[in-house]
Amino acid sequence: MNPNTNMTDIINAADKVAAQNDRWLMVACLIIIGIIAVCIWRWMVSDREKLSERLTVITDRHIAFSEKLTEVVSNNTNALSNNTDALNEVSAVMRGCKGQNDSR
Secondary structure, three states, X not given: OOHHHHHHHHHHHHHHHHHHHXXXXXXXXXXXXXXXXXXXXXXXXXXXXXXXXXXXXXXXXXHHHHXXXXXXXXXXXXXXXXXXXXXXXXXXXXXXXXXXXXXX
């Protein structure tokens, strides 16, 4: 065996192994990129679900406050109506008293 031939065989074998390592490196990079993409996708879906739940809570709270506001407005309207009636009665009584004082 010639030492140069033996060295050529070793270099050829090393080139073949290096070419194989590049392929495996490419496959590993694709797998890692795929795993990262799946993790990002799951995070986005999870975040969207949290936002959806939060929106539902806010909407329910808004509806409850709207109902409470409607009740308060109705109570205030009733109170204003009652106060107007009472003031009209007081005004009538005061006119009656003033009429009695004028006739004296």
